[in-house]
Amino acid sequence: xxxxxxxxxxxxxxxxxxxxxxxxxxxxxxxxxxxxxxxxxxxxxxxxxxxxxxxxxxxxxxxxxxxxxxxxxxxxxxxxxxxxxxxxxxxxxxxxxxxxxxxxxxxxxxxxxxxxxxxxxxxxxxxxxxxxxxxxxxxxxxxxxxxxxxxxxxxxxxxxxxxxxxxxxxxxxxxxxxxxxxxxxxxxxxxxxxxxxxxxxxxxxxxxxxxxxxxxxxxxxxxxxxxxxxxxxxxxxxxxxxxxxxxxxxxxxxxxxxxxxxxxxxxxxxxxxxxxxxxxxxxxxxxxxxxxxxxxxxxxxxxxxxxxxxxxxxxxxxxxxxxxxxxxxxxxxxxxxxxxxxxxxxxxxxxxxxxxxxxxxxxxxxxxxxxxxx
Numbered sequence: 001x002x003x004x005x006x007x008x009x010x011x012x013x014x015x016x017x018x019x020x021x022x023x024x025x026x027x028x029x030x031x032x033x034x035x036x037x038x039x040x041x042x043x044x045x046x047x048x049x050x051x052x053x054x055x056x057x058x059x060x061x062x063x064x065x066x067x068x069x070x071x072x073x074x075x076x077x078x079x080x081x082x083x084x085x086x087x088x089x090x091x092x093x094x095x096x097x098x099x100x101x102x103x104x105x106x107x108x109x110x111x112x113x114x115x116x117x118x119x120x121x122x123x124x125x126x127x128x129x130x131x132x133x134x135x136x137x138x139x140x141x142x143x144x145x146x147x148x149x150x151x152x153x154x155x156x157x158x159x160x161x162x163x164x165x166x167x168x169x170x171x172x173x174x175x176x177x178x179x180x181x182x183x184x185x186x187x188x189x190x191x192x193x194x195x196x197x198x199x200x201x202x203x204x205x206x207x208x209x210x211x212x213x214x215x216x217x218x219x220x221x222x223x224x225x226x227x228x229x230x231x232x233x234x235x236x237x238x239x240x241x242x243x244x245x246x247x248x249x250x251x252x253x254x255x256x257x258x259x260x261x262x263x264x265x266x267x268x269x270x271x272x273x274x275x276x277x278x279x280x281x282x283x284x285x286x287x288x289x290x291x292x293x294x295x296x297x298x299x300x301x302x303x304x305x306x307x308x309x310x311x312x313x314x315x316x317x318x319x320x321x322x323x324x325x326x327x328x329x330x331x332x333x334x335x336x337x338x339x340x341x342x343x344x345x346x347x348x349x350x351x352x353x354x355x356x357x358x359x360x361x362x363x364x365x366x367x368x369x370x371x372x373x374x
Contacts, residue, residue: 004294006193013122016166017101018131019216021208022178022200024186027131027170028052028099032061035129037095039065044094048121049083049114051099055185065097073106078105085117088126095127102136102154115156122163131170134212138303139257139264147207150199157302158260161219169216176203218264242270243323243332244305245349248289249334251367252296258365259332260303271326272300273308275318323357329362334367 011101016034020027028050035045046066052058068091071084088096097155098121103114111117118128135144138155145151161167172180180186181200198204244259256272263270274293277341297307312318333350354362 011125013125013127014165015118015122015127015163016129016168017161018129018163018168018170019212020131020133020170021212022135022177022205023053024180025170025172026331027133027265029058029061030108030168030170031097031099031129031131032058032065033288035095036061036063037096046088046091046093046096048088048096048098050097051098053186057185066093068096071109073108075106075108082106082109083114083117085120087213088094088121089124092124092247093126093270095129098128098130101130102156110117113156115160119160119163124215134208134215136160137215138299139260140211140215142254142257143211144208148203157304158264159217159302159304162304164219167216167219169212171209171212172204174209176200192230201225239327240266240268240329241326242266242268242332243319243326243328244270244272244300244332245334246272246274246293246296246300247334247367248286248293248296249367250292251294254367255304255332255334255365256296256300256305258363262330262332262363263304267332270305271308271322271328272297272305273310273319273322275310275312275315276309277313277315279313293301316349316356319349319353320356322351323360328357331362333358333362333364335364 018027018031032050035047039045046068047062048068049070050058050067052062068084068087070081071087072079072081074080098114098118098177101115101118105112105114105117107240109117110122120132121128134140135152136154137155138157141152141155147374167234178200181192181195184192188194242259242263244255247256259270259272274297300307308322310318324329331353333353350362350364
């Protein structure tokens with residue numbers, strides 16, 4: 001295994017992310033193995049937090065690695081433990097192992113999410129090795145929800161993945177993973193049959209494995225493109241640009257995730273554009289829609305978009321003008337909630353856009369209602 005590039009970013013730590021298709025593929029085990037390899041090279045490595053889930057093989061891999069004690073936080077009459085970020089910063093090792101990246105911290109912690117803890121460590125110049133399952137990546141949320149028929153509530157923004165200096169895909173075959181589950185190496189015996197019939201279905205695992213492989217490949221491709229550009233080996237042709245047309249309707253997060261995935265595959269910038277009319281009342285008439293729009297804009301920024309707010313009495317004109325000025329090549333619209341008759345009589349923003357703007361790829365995304373937790 002190549003040593004972490006310790007000198008490439010002296011002001012910030014290096015980030016290595018281990019991605020897996022599902023629990024049990026061996027992310028934590030592999031991460032601990034690599035931590036021992038670094039220690040064998042006399043590199044100062046500690047464990048900030050590791051979840052062994054009582055798996056014997058994983059517990060044995062900790063061996064003599066130094067463990068930073070967790071921080072105890074009183075919450076609703078009980079004492080819960082979280083990773084002690086302040087203690088790690090004070091210890092300031094060269095490298096720290098941080099498991100379960102998508103975890104949501106107990107209220108009263110230093111940060112709301114564990115990936116934000118990791119950012120604090122990186123900003124302090126500490127290298128971080130961390131692990132996450134592919135279903136927790138924000139832009140894949142809809143695809144996983146649909147395939148697994150469940151709701152994945154803990155997510156990590158794609159921008160965090162782009163921050164990684166290295167992405168390692170820990171992969172096993174679907175049959176091997178299901179065998180590990182049957183052998184009790186992933187969940188307790190009482191959960192095995194239910195898991196085999198639901199999340200660990202062959203079809204769902206095949207999808208998750210494909211998503212993990214694709215995501216890792218995209219990261220490698222993006223790194224290579226950045227490297228070639230930095231060396232002047234590749235002159236960019238006309239750059240691809242992506243625009244998502246924001247709406248305050250429920251389901252707008254689907255548009256943003258689709259746009260972020262397109263931009264990721266194209267290795268390009270993208271915009272989340274919302275057009276308001278001069279007569280709009282800034283949410284006073286529909287506070288729920290206004291709140292949704294603010295949430296979508298926050299999500300767009302987390303996913304790496306540049307949020308653009310336009311004001312025009314004609315929404316179509318504003319979107320057409322922006323697309324032409326910015327040389328947009330890919331546009332994401334939400335499917336209209338209006339009836340076909342109403343669209344025929346009054347027209348639509350989408351139809352007007354298609355009639356005026358040429359040489360663009362337009363994707364119309366159904367805005368389904370959110371899935372309910374089973």
